[in-house]
Amino acid sequence: METPIYGLTVRDVTKHFKRSKKPEDKLRFTKKIKNILKPEKEIIRAVDGISLDVNIGEIYGILGANGSGKSTLIRLISTLLLPDSGSIHVFGDDVVSNSMKVRRIMNRVSVEASFFKRLSSAENLIYAARLYGISSSEANKKAQSILDRLGFETKRMDEEMESLSRGMQQKVAIARALLTTPMLLLLDEPTTGLDPKSKRDVQAFIEEIRNDRNAVIVLTTHDMAEAERLCDRVAIIDNGKFIAEGTVKELLAMVPAKENTTTTLEDVFIALTGKNLEEGDA
Amino acid sequence: MLNIRRETIISYAFIERNFNLLKRYLNWEILFFSYSIVNALTIGLIMVGRGSSQDVLYLVIGALIWGFLSIMMREVSDAITWERWEGTIEYTFMAPIYRITHLVGSCFFAILYGLLRTGLVLAFMPLFFGEHIDLGSANWLTMGVTVCVSSLSFIGIGLMAAIFPLLSPEKGQAATGILQSVLLLISGIYYDIAVLPDWLQPLSHISPATYTLRSIRAAMLENASIESQAGNLLLLLGIGIVLIPFGFWVFHLAEKYAKRVGRLKRSG
Numbered sequence: 001m002e003t004p005i006y007g008l009t010v011r012d013v014t015k016h017f018k019r020s021k022k023p024e025d026k027l028r029f030t031k032k033i034k035n036i037l038k039p040e041k042e043i044i045r046a047v048d049g050i051s052l053d054v055n056i057g058e059i060y061g062i063l064g065a066n067g068s069g070k071s072t073l074i075r076l077i078s079t080l081l082l083p084d085s086g087s088i089h090v091f092g093d094d095v096v097s098n099s100m101k102v103r104r105i106m107n108r109v110s111v112e113a114s115f116f117k118r119l120s121s122a123e124n125l126i127y128a129a130r131l132y133g134i135s136s137s138e139a140n141k142k143a144q145s146i147l148d149r150l151g152f153e154t155k156r157m158d159e160e161m162e163s164l165s166r167g168m169q170q171k172v173a174i175a176r177a178l179l180t181t182p183m184l185l186l187l188d189e190p191t192t193g194l195d196p197k198s199k200r201d202v203q204a205f206i207e208e209i210r211n212d213r214n215a216v217i218v219l220t221t222h223d224m225a226e227a228e229r230l231c232d233r234v235a236i237i238d239n240g241k242f243i244a245e246g247t248v249k250e251l252l253a254m255v256p257a258k259e260n261t262t263t264t265l266e267d268v269f270i271a272l273t274g275k276n277l278e279e280g281d282a
Numbered sequence: 283m284l285n286i287r288r289e290t291i292i293s294y295a296f297i298e299r300n301f302n303l304l305k306r307y308l309n310w311e312i313l314f315f316s317y318s319i320v321n322a323l324t325i326g327l328i329m330v331g332r333g334s335s336q337d338v339l340y341l342v343i344g345a346l347i348w349g350f351l352s353i354m355m356r357e358v359s360d361a362i363t364w365e366r367w368e369g370t371i372e373y374t375f376m377a378p379i380y381r382i383t384h385l386v387g388s389c390f391f392a393i394l395y396g397l398l399r400t401g402l403v404l405a406f407m408p409l410f411f412g413e414h415i416d417l418g419s420a421n422w423l424t425m426g427v428t429v430c431v432s433s434l435s436f437i438g439i440g441l442m443a444a445i446f447p448l449l450s451p452e453k454g455q456a457a458t459g460i461l462q463s464v465l466l467l468i469s470g471i472y473y474d475i476a477v478l479p480d481w482l483q484p485l486s487h488i489s490p491a492t493y494t495l496r497s498i499r500a501a502m503l504e505n506a507s508i509e510s511q512a513g514n515l516l517l518l519l520g521i522g523i524v525l526i527p528f529g530f531w532v533f534h535l536a537e538k539y540a541k542r543v544g545r546l547k548r549s550g
Binding site (some may be wrong): 032106128 | 288292294295298301303307324368370372376377378379409427541542544545546547
């Protein structure tokens with residue numbers, strides 16, 4: 001029997017970092033000096049043996065608190081980090097050995113909309129599009145159409161990025177990712193810190209992409225309602241490990257409802273991780 | 283396979299972006315340009331009234347060429363520093379581009395910008411020095427060829443300098459400055475390398491700036507032809523041929539290390 005090719009396949013991926021340990025306050029002088037010369041290191045298991053498959057046309061949600069490993073996993077998929085072990089394939093291509101091919105069909109929106117702040121959104125978008133071999137005229141046309149659909153006033157495209165609100169910057173970040181028509185779209189907390197209106201605009205647009213195109217979308221979030229609304233399947237990540245995975249319905253069924261109440265995704269998260277989503281561990 | 287047309291368009295993205303940034307920071311550019319003029323004047327004026335017009339020009343050439351070479355090295359390295367601070371480096375490294383395309387674009391901008399700024403400073407010099415400098419006997423062709431050939435070596439050094447901000451945006455710029463200072467010391471920018479201690483002189487012979495200055499001074503002060511400078515030019519070419527691939531290789535190693543330990547993440 002042939003193995004099916006998924007849009008995204010992650011197998012047993014691990015990424016550990018070494019970090020200097022915080023020295024104790026009451027250390028003897030000699031130990032303090034020793035610590036400065038050779039600081040003690042601790043291992044951070046940012047991603048610890050994660051596996052997942054995402055089908056074409058599916059939105060796969062990763063739900064986790066701050067520091068749980070969501071962004072590290074996204075960086076591993078997007079070729080910005082090299083895994084310590086395991087493998088990641090995008091439409092059958094390995095992200096390490098065939099990174100150039102993978103980069104052509106993938107893009108990412110991160111929680112911080114990183115741009116050249118003094119350049120206008122048009123200049124930033126044209127620059128980003130050129131890196132994918134897209135001409136400035138095509139980029140301009142596409143950017144206008146995407147920004148328009150996102151509810152961004154396109155007449156403000158010539159304003160410097162630093163004069164735009166966080167919500168508007170994030171919309172430009174989404175346009176930057178979609179300009180290249182990616183088959184794998186990595187959305188790393190795309191609505192965190194946005195005002196309710198911008199949040200709704202972005203969420204509606206993600207739904208639109210799902211309906212319009214057969215892309216693979218991975219969405220990390222700590223917004224339960226967003227996960228429920230957008231994701232076909234959701235994984236809960238804690239301390240670098242997936243502790244549950246399934247459709248929202250399947251996850252809700254994992255925790256029995258309390259008297260006269262219905263179980264929410266938040267109840268599931270708290271029951272499985274022992275913490276709420278605002279807590280972080282890194 | 284490398285599609286030259288596509289890679290050229292992509293390389294242009296970096297040139298266009300940097301010129302756009304230059305326009306946005308025009309006030310700062312005017313300030314830096316004024317500083318370059320003041321710097322060249324301060325150094326040239328040391329010899330006014332003490333030495334001949336040749337001596338004044340000797341120092342002014344040192345200041346100008348050092349300015350040009352510093353701009354080239356710094357701009358290549360700053361291209362990375364800037365992206366680290368803005369957080370865009372992850373997007374550049376995630377794009378389907380060859381690193382050579384990325385860095386060649388940054389290097390081309392550095393050369394164009396360096397030539398533009400140094401040319402403007404040079405144009406201002408006669409206004410201040412008047413009869414104290416005589417450019418009448420300069421061989422501009424030899425000077426131009428030397429600048430072009432030496433650019434190769436300095437691109438190589440710039441590529442190596444770019445690994446510092448790649449690994450640490452906070453301390454990387456300072457490390458690039460240290461590298462520049464060492465080159466300034468050993469290359470005879472304002473003095474003959476013969477005055478350096480014996481143990482330091484071998485380093486002068488491997489610095490491309492030594493041969494660049496030797497050739498440009500000969501062209502500007504003695505009307506030296508390209509043929510007469512063939513030895514210096516060949517040495518510069520040789521150093522460039524070695525340093526550019528070496529620079530790329532070092533950068534590649536640094537990029538791999540940064541991806542292994544997670545250094546590309548935005549900081550600052």
